[in-house]
Amino acid sequence: MKYSVFSLLKNTLSGHKKWPAAWRDPQPKKDYEVVIIGGGGHGLATAYYLAKVHGISNVAVLEKSWLGSGNVGRNTTIIRSNYMLPGNNPFYEWSMKLWEGLEQDFNFNAMVSQRGVLNLCHTDPQRDAFARRGNAMRIDGVDAELLDAEGVREMYPFLDFNNARFPIKGGILQRRGGTVRHDAVAWGYARGADSRGVDIIQNCEVTGIKTVKGKVVGVGTNKGFIGCKKLGLAAAGNSSEVAAMAGLKLPIESHVLQAFVSEGLKPYIDGVVTFGAGHFYVSQSDKGGLVFGGDIDGYNSYARRGNLPMVEHVIEAGVAMIPGLARVRVLRSWGGIMDMSMDGSPIIDKTSIDGLYLNAGWCYGGFKATPASGWCFAHTIAHDELHKLNAAYRLDRFRRGYMIDEKGQGASPNLH
Amino acid sequence: MLIKCPHCGTRPVEEFTFNGDASIQRPTSNDPATMDQWFDYVYLRDNPKGRFDEYAHHSSGCRAWLVVTRDTQTHEIFNVVTARDYAKKRVAS
Numbered sequence: 001m002k003y004s005v006f007s008l009l010k011n012t013l014s015g016h017k018k019w020p021a022a023w024r025d026p027q028p029k030k031d032y033e034v035v036i037i038g039g040g041g042h043g044l045a046t047a048y049y050l051a052k053v054h055g056i057s058n059v060a061v062l063e064k065s066w067l068g069s070g071n072v073g074r075n076t077t078i079i080r081s082n083y084m085l086p087g088n089n090p091f092y093e094w095s096m097k098l099w100e101g102l103e104q105d106f107n108f109n110a111m112v113s114q115r116g117v118l119n120l121c122h123t124d125p126q127r128d129a130f131a132r133r134g135n136a137m138r139i140d141g142v143d144a145e146l147l148d149a150e151g152v153r154e155m156y157p158f159l160d161f162n163n164a165r166f167p168i169k170g171g172i173l174q175r176r177g178g179t180v181r182h183d184a185v186a187w188g189y190a191r192g193a194d195s196r197g198v199d200i201i202q203n204c205e206v207t208g209i210k211t212v213k214g215k216v217v218g219v220g221t222n223k224g225f226i227g228c229k230k231l232g233l234a235a236a237g238n239s240s241e242v243a244a245m246a247g248l249k250l251p252i253e254s255h256v257l258q259a260f261v262s263e264g265l266k267p268y269i270d271g272v273v274t275f276g277a278g279h280f281y282v283s284q285s286d287k288g289g290l291v292f293g294g295d296i297d298g299y300n301s302y303a304r305r306g307n308l309p310m311v312e313h314v315i316e317a318g319v320a321m322i323p324g325l326a327r328v329r330v331l332r333s334w335g336g337i338m339d340m341s342m343d344g345s346p347i348i349d350k351t352s353i354d355g356l357y358l359n360a361g362w363c364y365g366g367f368k369a370t371p372a373s374g375w376c377f378a379h380t381i382a383h384d385e386l387h388k389l390n391a392a393y394r395l396d397r398f399r400r401g402y403m404i405d406e407k408g409q410g411a412s413p414n415l416h
Numbered sequence: 417m418l419i420k421c422p423h424c425g426t427r428p429v430e431e432f433t434f435n436g437d438a439s440i441q442r443p444t445s446n447d448p449a450t451m452d453q454w455f456d457y458v459y460l461r462d463n464p465k466g467r468f469d470e471y472a473h474h475s476s477g478c479r480a481w482l483v484v485t486r487d488t489q490t491h492e493i494f495n496v497v498t499a500r501d502y503a504k505k506r507v508a509s
């Protein structure tokens with residue numbers, strides 16, 4: 001069924017009781033051409049583009065829990081393409097272009113809102129670094145504007161411009177950045193993939209990967225063995241565990257990142273603003289809640305909840321940036337488990353095992369990448385070779401010394 | 417999380433700075449032939465779900481390096497020793 005104003009009117013007349021389910025709930029078949037592990041944004045987008053762009057619809061997405069229960073439904077919904085390094089920038093800009101046409105493409109309202117992403121700077125060197133990054137972005141055809149303090153003040157007069165330690169000197173603005181309703185991304189891709197014949201199998205946990213003579217033949221699950229010619233891993237946060245089923249050890253640690261939402265407020269912050277003197281980013285949801293987050297808790301974790309010191313730290317950073325936040329009450333907080341890669345950049349690659357493909361290491365910036373990640377991973381799986389947009393996201397780059405280290409800090413699992 | 421420092425007693429988690437997997441061992445050779453060992457040491461991690469030995473620096477306390485054994489799924493802490501005792505025990509075993 002195509003969603004349109006007419007389908008809406010028709011279903012309004014029947015009291016919204018006759019909408020068909022957005023996707024089927026199939027039992028797994030005995031085998032598939034391609035199996036994807038992980039029904040998050042990346043796994044579902046991969047299945048969608050496999051079916052839509054490459055004509056491969058004999059595909060199953062296996063999700064151990066319910067669809068969208070992972071990071072795709074836990075993130076702070078920010079999208080942007082304001083990276084600096086050559087391996088990253090064209091990839092994220094392609095993602096932004098896909099976001100711009102996504103809702104028409106998959107016929108689902110994902111509330112893509114290009115409300116602008118503003119990064120604040122607080123020192124002269126930071127402004128220089130922003131100018132450099134903005135120039136790098138513009139070389140790749142990405143929009144970037146450097147604002148001075150007055151330019152920022154016009155947009156957000158309530159920021160703490162004269163903070164004694166972290167005065168605001170300006171910022172870098174990407175107007176095409178913004179937010180997207182995260183759940184709707186999972187649902188839109190799921191519906192689009194399902195309608196093209198992809199089986200989305202929920203509550204199906206992969207417990208083993210079977211290979212014969214160095215080639216993947218299928219996976220063991222709690223619903224029995226499922227055969228496949230090709231297997232894509234997109235198990236964000238659990239990538240090490242799943243890859244270990246095929247004997248691979250990854251340059252990744254799993255860490256917990258928390259996010260928060262406040263009580264509903266009247267319209268207050270109409271874009272995304274990030275603090276440059278600590279890690280804090282905030283936007284306002286359409287329901288009015290301020291959605292914000294900060295850094296990972298800092299220790300390896302598979303528990304989807306964090307500790308209170310990080311709650312306090314994030315809120316301190318927020319109040320340093322917007323003193324008025326001190327009077328806002330927090331409604332909820334939650335955590336998600338992410339793959340922290342050793343250079344802060346992702347991996348979309350083939351592996352040493354025939355028919356086994358890896359999509360991992362998204363750190364805490366993988367939501368914005370969802371469309372391009374699915375696009376490139378589908379290409380890599382369908383053609384057994386990398387697309388030029390993910391050509392730098394090789395697994396062996398660490399061994400070869402070709403890290404994509406945006407922060408320039410060297411190997412550590414706390415970059416993003 | 418509360419961590420029982422062998423020197424300071426039970427202290428809150430925010431006094432500690434974590435530094436990842438304590439079980440990996442730094443290669444001792446500079447010979448380029450040992451590059452694979454270095455690669456393993458610098459980049460690859462077991463990243464276990466469950467029991468995990470990790471370095472923790474009591475940075476806002478006695479400043480000793482410790483090894484905390486913790487469950488990464490529940491955050492339950494089983495054991496805390498000084499990094500020195502951990503290393504000694506490893507040599508002995």
Ligand SMILES: Cc1cc2nc3c(=O)[nH]c(=O)nc-3n(C[C@H](O)[C@H](O)[C@H](O)COP(=O)(O)OP(=O)(O)OC[C@H]3O[C@@H](n4cnc5c(N)ncnc54)[C@H](O)[C@@H]3O)c2cc1C
Nearest residue numbers: 038040041042064070071072075076078206336366367368
């Ligand atoms: C609090 C928070 C805030 C964030 N904010 C942003 C942001 O503002 N902008 C941004 O770009 N990114 C953000 N991110 C990062 C982003 O959410 C992730 O990088 C991205 O969602 C990961 O890809 P995914 O959607 O495929 O992951 P997930 O949705 O986690 O999908 C992986 C799926 O694999 C499943 N799985 C795992 N193991 C198995 C198995 N053995 N068998 C079957 N299924 C399995 C899991 O259940 C899960 O559903 C944030 C993350 C968090 C936690």
Ligand SMILES: [Zn+2]
Nearest residue numbers: 421424474478
């Ligand atoms: Zn101590």
